[in-house]
Amino acid sequence: MNPTEFQGTVYRSTGSWYAVKPDGTSKFMACRIKGKLRLKGIRLTNPIGVGDRVLCQAENDKEAIILHVLPRKNYVVRQSPRKKHFLHLIASNVDQAALIATILQPKLKQGFIDRYLMMxxxxxxxxxxxxxxxxxxxxxxxxxxxxxxxxxxDIGYKTLLVSAESGDGIPELLLNLEGKTTLIGGQSGVGKSTLINRLDAKLDLETDFLSNYTGKGQHTTTFAEMFDLNEKTRIIDTPGIKTLTFNHLEPEHIVHNFREIFQYAQMCKFSNCTHRNEPQCAVKKAVEEGYISELRYYNYLQLLEDTEAQNAWERLKDM
Ligand SMILES: Nc1nc2c(ncn2[C@@H]2O[C@H](COP(=O)(O)OP(=O)(O)OP(=O)(O)O)[C@@H](O)[C@H]2O)c(=O)[nH]1
Ligand SMILES: [Mg+2]
Ligand SMILES: [Zn+2]
Structure with missing residues (x-):
C-alpha cells in the first residue's frame, strides 16, 4: 500500500463529502469520490453508505480521495423514492438492527414492523x-x-421494552448492543435519537424538541450517522421512515422474508403457491391451526398485493 493510502470506515455522508475514520485513529478525514466508482451488482442512488469500509488516498492531513469500497459483508437498502430500479443504501456492514417502535405517540403503523423486516x-x-x-x-x-x-x-426476534424518558430497560438495551455495530431504525418520532442520547449523553443528538418549535413536523434526523459508544460498540442513527414500499422485489420474493411462513411454504402442493386460495396450501393450514400468527399472515398478504400492484403499475408506465 502506498504510504498516503489508508483504510477506514464511513461514519457520515453529507452529499458529496464523507466523514471517514481511518483505522486505528480517532480523527476524521473529509473524503470525496473522484470520478466514477466501479461498483458491481446493485444500482444505488448513493454509491457509499455509512458503515462502508473504504480505501482512501490522503491529499493532506484533513482530506482524502476515496479510491474504492471494500467488499460489503451485508447492507440494508430501500427502494429509491425518486429513481426507478435504484436503491438507496441505508448502511453497510452491520452486525444487527434495532427496530425502534412505540405503541403510542406516534401510534404504531399497522404492518410497519414486517415491512422493516423485509430490509x-x-x-x-x-x-x-x-x-x-x-x-x-x-x-x-x-x-x-x-x-x-x-x-x-415466537419466530426468533428478540424484543425489549424500554423508556428513554424514565431510563427503564436501558441497561438491558446497552447489554444487547455491546461489542456490535447496530443499525437503529424506525418510524419518525419513535425516539431513536433520544434513546441514543440516553445511551451516551456525550452525543447530544438533536431530537424532536426543535421541530415541535417550528411546527413543521419534519423529521429531526435527516441523514444516517454512526457513533462510537466505546471502542467496540457502534450505533447508526437514521432518519425516520414514513412508508416502505418494495418495487425492486418480485411478488415471489416476499415470502422469503417471512421466515416462519417460508418454512411452511415448502410443504404446499404447488411450488408457485401464493398462499392465498390455492388448494392444499400448508401456509393457510398452519394459520388455521395457529402455528402462524394471523397478523403476520395478513401482513404477508398485504405486502404481496402491494408489490404486485406496484409492479403492474411500473409495467404499464413503461408501455
Ligand atoms: N414519553 C416519552 N417520550 C419520548 C421517549 N423517547 C422519546 N420521546 C420523545 O419523542 C419525541 C421524538 O423523539 P426523537 O428522538 O427525536 O425521535 P426520532 O425517532 O429520532 O425521530 P426522527 O429523527 O424524526 O426519525 C421527542 O419529543 C422525545 O422527547 C420516551 O421514552 N417516553
Ligand atoms: Mg432522530
Ligand atoms: Zn401455499
Whole structure:
C-alpha cells in the first residue's frame, strides 16, 4: 500500500463529502469520490453508505480521495423514492438492527414492523425490536405490546421494552448492543435519537424538541450517522421512515422474508403457491391451526398485493 493510502470506515455522508475514520485513529478525514466508482451488482442512488469500509488516498492531513469500497459483508437498502430500479443504501456492514417502535405517540403503523423486516431478512441480519416510550403505555397499549412481543419472540426476534424518558430497560438495551455495530431504525418520532442520547449523553443528538418549535413536523434526523459508544460498540442513527414500499422485489420474493411462513411454504402442493386460495396450501393450514400468527399472515398478504400492484403499475408506465 502506498504510504498516503489508508483504510477506514464511513461514519457520515453529507452529499458529496464523507466523514471517514481511518483505522486505528480517532480523527476524521473529509473524503470525496473522484470520478466514477466501479461498483458491481446493485444500482444505488448513493454509491457509499455509512458503515462502508473504504480505501482512501490522503491529499493532506484533513482530506482524502476515496479510491474504492471494500467488499460489503451485508447492507440494508430501500427502494429509491425518486429513481426507478435504484436503491438507496441505508448502511453497510452491520452486525444487527434495532427496530425502534412505540405503541403510542406516534401510534404504531399497522404492518410497519414486517415491512422493516423485509430490509433485514435478505442478509439474515439479526433484529432486536425495541418498544420505546413504555412510560406512556396505558393498559390497552401494554396489552398490544404483549401481543406483538409474543408474535415476534415466537419466530426468533428478540424484543425489549424500554423508556428513554424514565431510563427503564436501558441497561438491558446497552447489554444487547455491546461489542456490535447496530443499525437503529424506525418510524419518525419513535425516539431513536433520544434513546441514543440516553445511551451516551456525550452525543447530544438533536431530537424532536426543535421541530415541535417550528411546527413543521419534519423529521429531526435527516441523514444516517454512526457513533462510537466505546471502542467496540457502534450505533447508526437514521432518519425516520414514513412508508416502505418494495418495487425492486418480485411478488415471489416476499415470502422469503417471512421466515416462519417460508418454512411452511415448502410443504404446499404447488411450488408457485401464493398462499392465498390455492388448494392444499400448508401456509393457510398452519394459520388455521395457529402455528402462524394471523397478523403476520395478513401482513404477508398485504405486502404481496402491494408489490404486485406496484409492479403492474411500473409495467404499464413503461408501455
Ligand atoms: N414519553 C416519552 N417520550 C419520548 C421517549 N423517547 C422519546 N420521546 C420523545 O419523542 C419525541 C421524538 O423523539 P426523537 O428522538 O427525536 O425521535 P426520532 O425517532 O429520532 O425521530 P426522527 O429523527 O424524526 O426519525 C421527542 O419529543 C422525545 O422527547 C420516551 O421514552 N417516553
Ligand atoms: Mg432522530
Ligand atoms: Zn401455499
Amino acid at each position: 433485514t431478512e435478505p442478509y439474515e441480519i439479526p433484529v432486536l425490536i425495541v418498544f420505546n416510550k413504555a412510560d406512556l403505555y396505558d393498559e390497552n397499549a401494554f396489552a398490544m405490546y404483549e401481543y406483538l412481543r409474543d408474535i415476534y419472540t
